[in-house]
Amino acid sequence: MKKIVIAIDGFSSCGKSTMAKGLAKKLGYIYIDSGAMYRAVTLFALQNGFFDGDKIKTDELKSKINDINISFKLNENGQPETFLNCENVEKKIRTMEVSSHVSPIAALPFVREILVIQQRKMGDKKGIVMDGRDIGTTVFPNAELKIYVTASAEIRAQRRYDELKVKGENNSFDEILKNVVERDHIDMTREVSPLRKADDAIELDNSNLTIDEQLEYLVKLVESKIA
Ligand code: DC
Numbered sequence: 001m002k003k004i005v006i007a008i009d010g011f012s013s014c015g016k017s018t019m020a021k022g023l024a025k026k027l028g029y030i031y032i033d034s035g036a037m038y039r040a041v042t043l044f045a046l047q048n049g050f051f052d053g054d055k056i057k058t059d060e061l062k063s064k065i066n067d068i069n070i071s072f073k074l075n076e077n078g079q080p081e082t083f084l085n086c087e088n089v090e091k092k093i094r095t096m097e098v099s100s101h102v103s104p105i106a107a108l109p110f111v112r113e114i115l116v117i118q119q120r121k122m123g124d125k126k127g128i129v130m131d132g133r134d135i136g137t138t139v140f141p142n143a144e145l146k147i148y149v150t151a152s153a154e155i156r157a158q159r160r161y162d163e164l165k166v167k168g169e170n171n172s173f174d175e176i177l178k179n180v181v182e183r184d185h186i187d188m189t190r191e192v193s194p195l196r197k198a199d200d201a202i203e204l205d206n207s208n209l210t211i212d213e214q215l216e217y218l219v220k221l222v223e224s225k226i227a
Helices: 016-027 034-047 058-067 096-106 109-122 135-139 153-166 173-189 211-226
Strands: 005-010 030-033 070-074 080-084 128-132 145-150 202-205
Touching: 005 016, 005 135, 016 030, 016 128, 016 145, 016 211, 030 034, 030 080, 030 109, 034 058, 034 070, 034 080, 034 096, 034 109, 034 128, 058 109, 096 109, 096 173, 109 128, 109 135, 128 135, 135 145, 145 211, 153 173, 202 211
Parallel strands: 005 128, 005 145, 030 128, 145 202
Antiparallel strands: 070 080
């Protein structure tokens, strides 16, 4: 069957990855979480002392950028996990510390340049679902199916709060909401590849959709693209 490229973009914590993972599994496609790649670079910068408070030591990070090797491997449950230079960092990249440092890292042109090259390589055989902020606009402007996901900031903060709680991280809801709103602002207003809906993307507000309803809707869209 013909394989396509599916780009899923949207705000943080709007359920993109659940949607993209579910869709990839259903179609037998590869799933790539591009946000995990920006998070892995952020973790690398934190681990190597390339932050001075909130300020990034840009020259030092730039000089080491080619030492960063990011890959994905499926765990025993078939879920993709992120590896940074051979270390499984799936848990470490999801902490609030990384979340609150990732936006300025993702705004650096040299970081985006190198990650976009790697992302395009991952999609050169098609059969891929990638989620992020600039997948339909920059990484795969010719993707056959583009989805732009939205949901209110409060609903997204609640989802992140529930997610972190399950993982044993107890952050206040207000702190998480503040982080969500701040990241939205930085993601939409940065100079390089800001988050925006591609002209040919289909907008999907999933505030009131269940995961199953969402998946059913997406599978129908894919079928219509392949037919
Ligand atoms: O989707 P996420 O919250 O895990 O993404 C982490 C950060 O990376 C987020 O602040 C935006 C950034 N990002 C990006 O700039 N471009 C992408 N394609 C994916 C994520």
